[in-house]
Amino acid sequence: MRPQANPYGAGPVIRLKKIERHFGAVRALKGVSFSLFPGRALALVGESGCGKTTCARIIARLDRPTGGALFFRGQDLTARGQAKDEHLYRKNVQMVFQDPFSSLNPAFTVSHHLSRPLRLHGHSAPRAAFEEGIAQLLASVGLDPAVTKHKFPHELSGGQRQRVNIARALAVQPSVLVADEPTSMLDVSIRKDILDLLARVKREKELAMLYITHDIATAAHVAEEIVVMFAGQTVEWGDTDSVLANPAHPYTQLLLSAVPDGRPFVRGDSARFLEQAEKVRSLSRPESTVIEQIGPNHFKRALGAAT
Amino acid sequence: MNFALQPILAQKKAVAGLIIIVVLGLMALFAPVIAPGEPAARVGRSHQPPSVEHVMGTTKMGRDVYRQFVWGARTSLAVGFATGIAITILGTAIGLIAGYVGGRTDAVLDLVTNAVLVIPNLPLLILLASFAGTVGPMTIMVIIALTSWPWGARMTRAQTLALRNRDFVTASKMIGEPAWRIIFVEILPNLTPLVGINLVGSIIYALVAQTTLEYLGFGDPLKVSWGTMLYNAQNSSAIMVGAWWDIGAPAAGIALTGLGLALLNFTFDEIANPQLRSGPALTRWFRLTRARNRQLEARR
Amino acid sequence: MSDNLLEIEKLNVDYLVDKGEFRAVKEVSFSIGRGEIFGLAGESGCGKSTIAYAITRLSKAPAWISGGSIRLDGQDLLRLPERDMQKIRWKRIGMVFQSAMNSLNPLMRVEAQFHDVLHRHTGCSRQESRARADEMFRLVGIPAHRVSDYPHQFSGGMRQRIVIAICLALKPELIIMDEPTTALDVVVQREILEQVVDLQRSYGFSVLFITHDLHLMGQLSQRIGVMLKGELVEVGDVRQISEAPLHDYTRKLWNAIPQIPGKAHLSGVPA
Numbered sequence: 001m002r003p004q005a006n007p008y009g010a011g012p013v014i015r016l017k018k019i020e021r022h023f024g025a026v027r028a029l030k031g032v033s034f035s036l037f038p039g040r041a042l043a044l045v046g047e048s049g050c051g052k053t054t055c056a057r058i059i060a061r062l063d064r065p066t067g068g069a070l071f072f073r074g075q076d077l078t079a080r081g082q083a084k085d086e087h088l089y090r091k092n093v094q095m096v097f098q099d100p101f102s103s104l105n106p107a108f109t110v111s112h113h114l115s116r117p118l119r120l121h122g123h124s125a126p127r128a129a130f131e132e133g134i135a136q137l138l139a140s141v142g143l144d145p146a147v148t149k150h151k152f153p154h155e156l157s158g159g160q161r162q163r164v165n166i167a168r169a170l171a172v173q174p175s176v177l178v179a180d181e182p183t184s185m186l187d188v189s190i191r192k193d194i195l196d197l198l199a200r201v202k203r204e205k206e207l208a209m210l211y212i213t214h215d216i217a218t219a220a221h222v223a224e225e226i227v228v229m230f231a232g233q234t235v236e237w238g239d240t241d242s243v244l245a246n247p248a249h250p251y252t253q254l255l256l257s258a259v260p261d262g263r264p265f266v267r268g269d270s271a272r273f274l275e276q277a278e279k280v281r282s283l284s285r286p287e288s289t290v291i292e293q294i295g296p297n298h299f300k301r302a303l304g305a306a307t
Numbered sequence: 308m309n310f311a312l313q314p315i316l317a318q319k320k321a322v323a324g325l326i327i328i329v330v331l332g333l334m335a336l337f338a339p340v341i342a343p344g345e346p347a348a349r350v351g352r353s354h355q356p357p358s359v360e361h362v363m364g365t366t367k368m369g370r371d372v373y374r375q376f377v378w379g380a381r382t383s384l385a386v387g388f389a390t391g392i393a394i395t396i397l398g399t400a401i402g403l404i405a406g407y408v409g410g411r412t413d414a415v416l417d418l419v420t421n422a423v424l425v426i427p428n429l430p431l432l433i434l435l436a437s438f439a440g441t442v443g444p445m446t447i448m449v450i451i452a453l454t455s456w457p458w459g460a461r462m463t464r465a466q467t468l469a470l471r472n473r474d475f476v477t478a479s480k481m482i483g484e485p486a487w488r489i490i491f492v493e494i495l496p497n498l499t500p501l502v503g504i505n506l507v508g509s510i511i512y513a514l515v516a517q518t519t520l521e522y523l524g525f526g527d528p529l530k531v532s533w534g535t536m537l538y539n540a541q542n543s544s545a546i547m548v549g550a551w552w553d554i555g556a557p558a559a560g561i562a563l564t565g566l567g568l569a570l571l572n573f574t575f576d577e578i579a580n581p582q583l584r585s586g587p588a589l590t591r592w593f594r595l596t597r598a599r600n601r602q603l604e605a606r607r
Numbered sequence: 608m609s610d611n612l613l614e615i616e617k618l619n620v621d622y623l624v625d626k627g628e629f630r631a632v633k634e635v636s637f638s639i640g641r642g643e644i645f646g647l648a649g650e651s652g653c654g655k656s657t658i659a660y661a662i663t664r665l666s667k668a669p670a671w672i673s674g675g676s677i678r679l680d681g682q683d684l685l686r687l688p689e690r691d692m693q694k695i696r697w698k699r700i701g702m703v704f705q706s707a708m709n710s711l712n713p714l715m716r717v718e719a720q721f722h723d724v725l726h727r728h729t730g731c732s733r734q735e736s737r738a739r740a741d742e743m744f745r746l747v748g749i750p751a752h753r754v755s756d757y758p759h760q761f762s763g764g765m766r767q768r769i770v771i772a773i774c775l776a777l778k779p780e781l782i783i784m785d786e787p788t789t790a791l792d793v794v795v796q797r798e799i800l801e802q803v804v805d806l807q808r809s810y811g812f813s814v815l816f817i818t819h820d821l822h823l824m825g826q827l828s829q830r831i832g833v834m835l836k837g838e839l840v841e842v843g844d845v846r847q848i849s850e851a852p853l854h855d856y857t858r859k860l861w862n863a864i865p866q867i868p869g870k871a872h873l874s875g876v877p878a
Binding site: 047048158187188189190191192195214215216217218220221241244245254255256257258259260261262263264265267268269270271273274277 | 650651792795796797800802804820822823825845849859860864865868
């Protein structure tokens, strides 16, 4: 399967090719492939345990695949590369974590959190340049530098903390940003603001973004492309609009039907839903390598044979 | 680390403990001023009870107990604190490295920790001392330090393991911080309460260990310390002849130091575990709840 | 005898802090009818969980109920001595909290935990508990033979269903659910909540359903209350709240949750 050539013309920054990850007998990833392009976001959607976090960790170099290949700007970096290659990768791929509070060191101020990446990846510059850099970073994520700089994590709200986390990731000037459920631990009324911030940052800095979530409704808000995962496999992927409007795989359909839409449940229907859910799960679980094309950029994995 | 000091000062227990330690420390420091003269000098008749002239009485050899107490504090406190600090540094460093690096390093350090843990401190010291004849404060300090760090190392390792999996450590790795910086600059400040507990416990332990050795006669009889005071008092059968001040003074010194440190320890405990904090609000809540429960029962 | 099972009137709950107190729940009044599902919506810190704890008189320090009344069938729960309150908890008011799935004893088989709860509140025998457990498992869609398994052998969603089953086994009149599915996947969430709705229809108990997800609430509840910073800013029929919210905050909360553009439905499972 080859992704549709993206409008920017540039090759993928990150490409996963048939990535496998086994933890002993458990196969967390069974042949996962997708690509990340500059200035575009890809949403990775699925229930917990489907393998999306494992993918994120592999891309963030916090874990190594058991099989398959990881390409960075066309270079095969699956195995541990030379020190300078690793350092370059580190500089280029940053992550925003799910828990805004535990992502910040409670012992230090916001200023410290932002000056460290600047110091490590900037050039040895005078003190003033750092102050300037920190102020700019804070402003770019919508925080008031004068007020926020000297605060400790526990003095900030959840939304503010997450903005600081995003600022820290941006301080390194990466080309790839992995956002692992960045809003699931935030209050509902501020989630959209954070997602809008991520979308804006992606556009302005031409970042290749991987947006991981279990909430498929937010995917449309942030990502041009979507990949739906179940039991370690990618079951449906392509243009977000196409996949959400015409879900072809039964699991995607199940997922979409379960999203709360405010309409009352049909009473007496629970047994039917339960049965349907179980059936879809057992149909979607077996491994399959057959891929069907549904649209120009819309693919689904055919159902595998039951074991 | 201003966030660490504030809670200490806010707790009454800590302030009391701090005062005790500071007073004892100042006393030791200003020994030449507040108890001038040679502590070993014979200044009075043997085993005199406390009087205006000799506030804490005299020893069998006619030495001024008060003077011995003040000068002895110098040695005891100095060795106790120095050894306590050494134990804490060793234990914390080993625990941090073992907890953070993991893998083989952790396995090796764990083995070493367990091996040293098994070594019985005092019998080893006694053994070494009986070969050497007498053991000076420096040697005592080194041997106690080298055999007492495992307890702190274990605690630190456990806490480091817990912190290592927190996202901010992963984030530091991702922005490219070197491992040593993550261990000593990012993780260590979060262990301050634990280090505090470790330090206090180690000092008390070192003080008591040192005193015990000297009491058993392995100290240097020419140096005056609370331990040698006890040794001399014991040898002169002070209790049997009723000279309680001879034993009482050094014992009180050790007890007071222990008390001061223990009070400080409560606070570190409370910082480390906020659920133990007994602020005025909590006390008020308990009082109100009890009153209400009584009222409701009465209505039945 | 009124139509209302639960009547909360002018409830005030304070959090005692070192200098004075912080009012977490301010003069909140609402009622839940018999057999009604009432949703309480709001974000973190609005006081909704504080109310849940207050109803069951399980408020932990430093939460202090400083005023108001909570009447269950006319009887003010806040004026009851602890001994009487213990007879009400579980037997008349059941509770399912967010982390309830983690509150099962990992060392006991599920049937033993069923018996534990049932025996304490009804004094029934082991056979009777076992029969009841089998029945409840069937009701929540878990194969009955699994009743002798240990909690860790079930997934998170199934454990939550077990907790709901234990809760229902005592046939309470009111069940309080505080974010029962927030930590679960959207499909599992739907499975559980559809079941709750069906069980509610069969047994006729009332539900106080607490969550931050207004859309979810709209699927279950008949009436909704919206809380902001300790105050109940809007209460009303779910239709009215979703179509014509009166308060700005309700509108904001309703709009904050992204919707899927042109949502598709589960059309059928391919052969």
